[in-house]
Amino acid sequence: TIAIRQQEARQTFFRIVEIAENEPDPAVWGRNFPTQYEAYIRTMRTSELVQYSQYGRYGGSEAFSKLEKHPDYVKIFAGYPFSVEYNEERGHMWTLRDVLETKRLGDQKPGTCMTCKSSDVPRLMQQLGAAQFYATPMKDLVERYDIKHPVTCADCHDAQTMALRITRPAFAEAMAVRGIDLSRATRQEMRSYVCAQCHVEYHFRGEGRYLVFPWAKGLRVEEVEAYYDGLGFKDWEHAITKAPMIKIQHPEFELWSTGNHARSGVGCADCHMPYRRVGAVKITDHWIRTPLVNIENTCMTCHRQSEAELRGRILEAQDRTYQLLTQGEQALIAAIAAIEKAMAEGVSDENLAEARGLHRKAQLRWDFISAENSMGFHSPQEAVRILGDAIDHARRAELSAVRAPRPRP
Amino acid sequence: TIAIRQQEARQTFFRIVEIAENEPDPAVWGRNFPTQYEAYIRTMRTSELVQYSQYGRYGGSEAFSKLEKHPDYVKIFAGYPFSVEYNEERGHMWTLRDVLETKRLGDQKPGTCMTCKSSDVPRLMQQLGAAQFYATPMKDLVERYDIKHPVTCADCHDAQTMALRITRPAFAEAMAVRGIDLSRATRQEMRSYVCAQCHVEYHFRGEGRYLVFPWAKGLRVEEVEAYYDGLGFKDWEHAITKAPMIKIQHPEFELWSTGNHARSGVGCADCHMPYRRVGAVKITDHWIRTPLVNIENTCMTCHRQSEAELRGRILEAQDRTYQLLTQGEQALIAAIAAIEKAMAEGVSDENLAEARGLHRKAQLRWDFISAENSMGFHSPQEAVRILGDAIDHARRAELSAVRAPRPRP
């Protein structure tokens, strides 16, 4: 049982300081666990320490603007904050700064935005309760309760036992709805569940901006869509086509769960926090980053192929995904233009309903892979299946708009 | 483990009879190798011996009619023999009978059709030379040179050494064009190359119906297409759309070569002719059939997952492929209808050129997976990538036809 495990876990660490429950400051934890601490704070400097362009093509740790890289996105997300600022993500030590500085939602951000950005959150949620935390404007939270730290130790660990723990109610609630009892989670499952508190698609429910993960019907894209359709939910109305849209965000956990690695029990930490030998002991590498720069300690413990071969496989799976992602982008732009034209030519809302419905479906699918951060690697075939289906829907949206009867002149 | 898998089969065999080079009759070989012989002739009865429906969904060994299962195919292949008769393939012992009996091309079949259907072929090709073999009408070949046997031992084996050998010049020629020297082939490569003599896409060149594999630019679908476009080649003109079409046939070798199994050196025989323990020795199971009915001796020798889990993976990969294959079928039918309508409305050939070009591209891609016999399993992500691209092309063909300017009334 977990209790017993924690007992033993405790004895193996030599403690210099006692760490308070929910201690937000990683430096304090670092007194007891210097190796993990020093590795963790490197997530601040990933882009300095490794030149990503030598390894990969699609990710990296420089927060470049996706809007500059893909000007089309401005049209695709027209009318939604993501058309204002939208960057590649970087290491955990940036979480707080990036959420504070993004122009997305300006200073209208609800407290909910802070949920996945700081190790002050577990402490605060205990103090305020989740509902009130979400409902408080983010800037008030920051000022009143002195939020200082990015995502760090307290977000994943129990200070007493160092065991992994779930600190975000949204995840616990979503799993409960699916009938999964987290107290029964194995240690290996926890190595993915801690990540799934944040690396998942989410939406806000109601005035209080209550944080909910859309998993009631399952984790697959069609199931997530069915959930939103069931609620008649939309994130926004598309500024050009007036379609009721859904924005998908970082569904890493959802996509991973459909892949062969998940099927085989390979979890997030296996690839993003591999074991590292430090002197006489093996510890978990806390420099959380892309495995592309660390294939030897990640992939190569399980796969016997060479480093070059394994890198080749990642890039091949990503290139295939990127090809269809790009074609999907073009199909979406074409669909938007066709609907825009039809509207300009006075086609009635009734006659455009089908096209708009298809636009919503197409973009939700496309975004499920576009917003996911592995460029398809977490589940290569599923990623490409979803994109193929997205393209079909986008082209059908275009066809529907082209065919929609024009009013007699 | 892979190491175990790659252990060589150890068999010390006694020669009871001397087998002549190119001996076409398997029964003769069977005198020396009864185990392999008895297994091989079971390919005649695969469908009696295992009830496929209990294992899989898309393949099997009953020669059911694909035209009855998918009435759409009659439109998709309109104007080409495959719209006359087109069946699911079955075991090797049926090869001769099925080529003789198919209504496809009636009795207009060139000798080329016999190339991959009988163990009398190596003997005959030596006697006549390949060019003349191809040029002779098939029925004359059968009558004059008494072709009696389906694909059997002589097609793959050297009678003296029992080593695998290449007996079909088309494969040797195609590999030579790619700069690959077959005399340097490793034993593991031969375990796929023998299959690649037949399980590949092909076309006939010139009057003499010379057999050629379209690999000069590579094995990927885009490279095969580039090869055909370079020649300005078409298999037929589509009866409805008048587009210049290519029919793809069983590109197992080509699709497999893009997958992770090929990347990892896993060949055809590893999955379709696994080793079996027979007493003290391991021999190659010559009952060539789907691994779905024999997961324990195939997949499980390399993968540690359970039989149920591995079956689940096959079906999942195939279900994803089948979903897009079906959507592709619908997209093709819609494109054909749109072009037909445009023609009926008097759109000029000039204004339909784009739509027809897209129809050719879309169907070539779709057929690359439709005609391939693993329902995507041989390379799951590539199969779905190709289908997504096919759908995009088919919908664009439809759009182009819908938008093509109509003549003034």
Place this chain on the structure above:
Amino acid sequence: MRTWGLLSLGVAIAVGLVGGLGVFTFVYGKGYSYLSDDPAACVNCHIMRDNFDTWTVATHRSITCNQCHVPESFPWKYTSKARNGWFHSYAFTFQDVQLIRIKAANQETLQRNCEHCHQRLVIHMQPPGAQRVRFCFDCHKGVGHGL
């Protein structure tokens, strides 16, 4: 060693008989010899051949089969051997064994042996008695038998 061998031979045969098997298989299969710690003993059964061959190219070829596959502490060592001996003779006699897969109980034994030898190294990731992340050999596939 010899006495152990004899003693456990007794145990094994006893279990074998309880299991309804004659001594024949066991003796014929030179089953008794496998109670010794010499890896060569394992290959008295042709069926162990692959596992033996692949062990000879593994990083742990200096470790005997039993150091991994048999529990450290007496008397478990020999009851386990008897249990396996029974499975072994059983399988050897009555099944056309195609695929050999380690049984769950024996995976646990293996795991304990990995942890036993590598305790110091894995103390943090795998505190004694703590629920395991997973089997060591999920990642370190080739240690015993190449790859």
